Amino acid sequence: MTDRAEHCVLGISAYFHDSAAALVAGDKIVAAAQEERFTRRKADWRFPKNAVEYCLSVLPRGAELAAVAFYEDPSQKLDRIVRNAAANAPRGAAIWPKTLRTLQVLNKALPEELMEILPDPRRIYFSPHHRSHAASAFHPSPFDEAAILVVDGVGEWATTSLWHGSENGIEPVREIRFPHSLGLLYSAFTQYCGFRVNFGEYKLMGLAPFGRPVFKNFIYKHLIEVDTEGGFTLNLDYFDFETGNSTLSPLFHRLFKYPPRQPDEPISMHYMNVAASIQSVLNEVMCALAETALRLTGSANLCLAGGVALNCVANSEMARYTKGLRRIWVQPAAGDAGGALGAALDVSRQLPGARSDKGGSGTDTMAHAYLGPDYSAQQIRQALEQYPLVYESYADDEPGFRTAVSEALQGGHIVGYFDGRMEFGPRALGNRSILADPRPRDMLQRANNKIKFRETWRPLAPVVLAEHEARLFDRPLADPYMLFVSQLKETYRSKPNLNQMRAQGLSELAQYLNRTPSKFPAITHYDYSARTQSLTREANPRLHAILTHFFDHTGCPMLLNTSFNIRGEPIVCSPLDAVEAFLNTHLDLLAIGTFLVRRAAQPDRLQKRIGKKKFHAD
Helix, strand or coil: CCCCHHEEEEECCCCCCCCCEEEECCCCCEEEECCCCCCCCCCCCCCCCCEEEEHCCCCCCCCCCEEEECCCHHHHHHHHHHHHHHCCCCHHHHHHHHHHHHHHHHHHHHHHHHHCCCHHHHHHHEHHHHHHHHHHCCCCCCCCCCCEECCCCCCCEEEEEEHHHHHHHEEEEECCCCCCCHHHHHHHHHHHHCCCCCHHHHHHHHHHCCCCCHHHHHHHHEEEEEECCCCCCEEEHHHHHCCCCCCCCCCHHHHHHHCCCCCCCCEEEEHHHHHHHHHHHHHHHHHHHHHHHHHHHHHCCEEEECHHHCHHHHHHHHHHCCCCCCCCEECCCCCCHHHHHHHHHHHHHHHHCCCCCCCCCCCCCCHHEEEECCCCCHHHHHHCCCCCCCCCCCCCCCCHHHEEEEEEECCCCCEEHHHHHHCCCCCCCEEEEEEEECCCHHHHHHHHHHHHCCCCCCCCEEEEHHHHHHHHEECCCCCCCCCCEEEHHHHEEEEHHHHHHHCCCCCCCCHHCCCCCCCCCCCCCCCCCECCCEEEECCHHHHHHHHHHHHHHHHHCCCEEECCCCCCCCCCCCHHHHHHHHHHCCEEEEEEEEEEEEEEHHCCCCCCCCCCCCCCCC
């Protein structure tokens, strides 16, 4: 081990949502995980004690913890919160209790937690929020030089920032400040359409293809003013970011002439059109910001981070239509969890003797996002026998294992797949996944209704053999992290298409269900898009072998791949999490490590409990 690798930095994000910890040794990413995976509380915002414990448990032998890095500057965040409360007094009384709690946390709880990890204040660093995001985007990227675009709700003050990354580090170029925020704007529409803020933005994105952007010009006229470089200001009369617990003011409701949709109400065409309109606005503003970032930095490479960078539709628009763009890379943990990683990488470069290994190799250093904990065969066996379950055991890398999983998939079975290190970030990338054949007409409804317990209209994504992706999709972006969408080629599309459905006067989302838009209906959305994961043998040899076997026997080079979790719960982390998810859903098979658990083989007492548990809405 080199001297440099012996000096590690622990990065931490906490106290807003999706807290996490990450450990780096120099530029090498050793480990990273979100707290929610350990506590089983989705988007857990609390100090990530369990994630910290995991990261420190894999500290390289002989290494020392040189520093702890927090992903925000508490003094600047407090400055915004206090100034905002004072500027809006006596309005906004609803947020004063929250303001006082935040003051207490940042002034007292946070220092105590950090000092407990490393009781030397000289070795505790605070990296500003957007700087942490920018570092998470650039330092692990495959580029030795790039423009960096960070867009989210709000950090300390910044909501949008442009940076330039090079071997000398990252330098700020331009920023937009609170309360003018694309992230908060999108969250306002998320709330208006009946989804939870900070949880349901991906639902709004998934709803958009069902509608038409008929309100786009209306939004530009009344809600957001955008200049030619993507700079923007919001009309704050229609929002309540500064003074209330809602993102919307009553004027917003009047403007659209419909009240906010309630979560349990049917989704009418009005809300589909609203979703399509704000998605179109977001696409255009993000493209303009990207072009400005490239122009100001003189770069042809672009890195993205911040919560808005998880909007794969906007990412795809930027990738395809941004002038001057040659290559793009998005941090797979682009939200606040990734801020922990960025803070660690940023501080690591500031330590004495630090040097960068960046060389623009064309490969990122995220280790395919497999940065969480893994578990031994003995730990898995103990979880299986705790209930106990009937299972089959295979030797490591035994061909019979992948054959059995592939044959189950060929037979229309839905498989919970658990293997290796847990993914970092919101996407399941084959180690904590639910897999299925994407071709059966009813597979989307089966997966949504019987496994995920979620809305039947929501799309699911495919994992595709990289060498076959271009045959299936137009201009695929070959992304291993599910951060872009591709369009299925005309050859594989079925009729009628969405425009024809609309022409028939269909106005309710329920009327779109049970239509087959393609030969792969389980992974194709109604605009023929799919959020693809491009899979190589190098990235995940075991999953690649299973998918290759499936392809050899079916001619289909992809599988449905959705996160191994149940509605309202985080992705599974431990073997026991996977076993409990298996017992509480209608999964046909659990493939866990080198063990197979078949639902049909379980005794009656376990069969009777399957699918009975009630889950919180997400």
